[in-house]
Amino acid sequence: MNTSISASWGRHINAIPPQSGEAALAPTSSFVDGQCIYSCGERADQVYRVEFGAVRVYRLLANGRRQILAFHFGGDWFGLQSRDRHSLNAEAIGVTGVRCIGLQEEPLCRPALFSAVLENFSAAQEHQLVIGRQSAIERVAAFLLEMSERSGYSRRFELSMSRVDVADYLALTIETVSRSLTKLKHRGFIELHGARGIELVGYRGLQNLCL
Amino acid sequence: MNTSISASWGRHINAIPPQSGEAALAPTSSFVDGQCIYSCGERADQVYRVEFGAVRVYRLLANGRRQILAFHFGGDWFGLQSRDRHSLNAEAIGVTGVRCIGLQEEPLCRPALFSAVLENFSAAQEHQLVIGRQSAIERVAAFLLEMSERSGYSRRFELSMSRVDVADYLALTIETVSRSLTKLKHRGFIELHGARGIELVGYRGLQNLCL
DNA sequence: CGTTCGCTTGAATGTGTTCAAAAGAGGTGG
DNA sequence: CCACCTCTTTTGAACACATTCAAGCGAACG
Incomplete structure (x- = not known):
């Protein structure tokens, strides 16, 4: 049920009611x-x-x-x-x-919220760079590094999103994402374990691709 | 002296010294x-x-x-x-x-600053959309509308930046920016007055291009 | 076992880039 | 004021890269 652009859900179907305190x-x-x-x-x-x-x-x-x-x-x-x-x-x-x-x-001006917005802002800027000035393979590499970082810099991790999501995040098509992943594999930078499993073999190599 | 990527200036050459009070x-x-x-x-x-x-x-x-x-x-x-x-x-x-x-x-958490960051953040997100999912001509149209809006929704205005800047903002080349402007002119959406002068003839038409 | 959905792979197309040259615009000096 | 120079912008043609359309593959599920 991941292709939910047209088939969208209503809000808060399973919302847990607020408890006391x-x-x-x-x-x-x-x-x-x-x-x-x-x-x-x-x-x-x-x-x-x-x-x-x-x-x-x-x-x-x-x-x-x-x-x-x-x-x-x-x-x-x-x-x-x-x-x-x-x-x-x-x-x-x-x-x-x-x-x-x-x-x-x-x-509204709580420090935690303030730094949260700054964090979001910073991420948006970083992403502007990726979709603005990187090639397809560089975007995918940057994405994998970002996901690795988000899962505690682990070398092996599972993507939580589908190819469609990755493509729409990187401003590419799913075909191009798929092809780029294959290229990264052939170049020895990554290993694919099923559709969602990613293993970063050449961490340095990926970083060099992105900048 | 606009091609100042390599020939960059030092900081605060002309900085006005802070006055009292x-x-x-x-x-x-x-x-x-x-x-x-x-x-x-x-x-x-x-x-x-x-x-x-x-x-x-x-x-x-x-x-x-x-x-x-x-x-x-x-x-x-x-x-x-x-x-x-x-x-x-x-x-x-x-x-x-x-x-x-x-x-x-x-x-750091002054309301004015907070809303300033939110404003910047919002603009960054908007721009992500433009460079992510718009064609060259749509990006240029969106840019012109943005510049018009920034100069008080005026129909006629002067760009303060060169084509290089426009291109690097829209994640295009100067050639593509130039070609897109020419297309917009030929389609009757805009009128060009010199290199920097822009006149929006078909405001509605431009808006329809962008979304 | 067959169907469905998501992912991959292939071939043709299209859009933007690259390289090259010409045309304008702005500024300086004769 | 005009000629000349330089820099920016525009235009043209060949090319590259990502997209599109189409088919094939593989895993999950009934």
Whole structure:
């Protein structure tokens, strides 16, 4: 159920009701794969933090194309907007737990939020560089390094997202992503274990590709 | 002196010394065209606000390519980083006045700064979309609309930057930018007045191109 | 065992890049 | 004021890279 551009879920189907005390201030909602966390046009009166699983933040264009602006994993804050309405969509990737915090309860200028935005901003800039000035194989290499870093710099890890997601994140097609992965394998930089399993053999080599 | 990737200026050559009172807290420095405001690796202990002129924020890649991440104009804040050192470069475009504010004097979480970062973040995301999922002519159209908006939605305006800057902002080559402008002219969307003068004839048409 | 879905591979096409040259614009000096 | 120079921009033709369309493969599931 990953090809959920057209078949999108409603909001908060499985939302865990807020409990008394601490949980009321920061309730955790659970989402299934492809389920919408918030969508473009809704009021942006909450910020979110990933507890487990992963989240994709994206926007759809008129021609039907999709650009994923960011992936968020455990501990990441997301959902902060400059205006009062969301201009993007957020969906769960796999079973995902998200802590929601109302902005009225939370001082907007809390240091943690501030650095969260700066972190998001920095990541967006980094990604601008990748999709702006890197070739297909370099983008895929950069992506793998980013995912490795996000999973604690592990040499072997499982991608939590499908090829479609990777392609829409890197502004490529799934075919080009697939071809680039094959090239990286043939050049001895990576080893593929099934569709999602990645092993970085030539870490240095990958880094050299990206800059 | 716009081709100043290799021939870069030193910092603060024309920096106006801080004056007593209010100016000491927020001194305004003046920069000439192409002059460096801050560069990658320097300590990021200040935030900046454009008083007049324009600023380009960019990064150079190993292969010599440049990606301009943002242009900043009068009133815009820039220079905020998540880490303590700049990961980007900032240069003046034309004669430019910049107000510098030390971060130690300024509470980092001031609402104005917070919304400035959100604004920057939002612009970066918007730009990700443009360079990720738009064709050359759509990017140029989006750029012209952005510049028009930045100059108070005027139908007729002068670009403050060269074609090289436009190209490096849109992740294209100068040739492609030039060709796209010509196409837009032939399609009756714009009128060109010299190299920098732009007149938007078909505002609606341009908007339809972008989404 | 057959179907479905996601991924990979192949061939043709198209869009943007690269290299090269010409045309404009702006500035200086005679 | 015009000629000349330089730098930017435009235009042209060949090329490269990613996309598109199409088919084949493999794993998961009923």
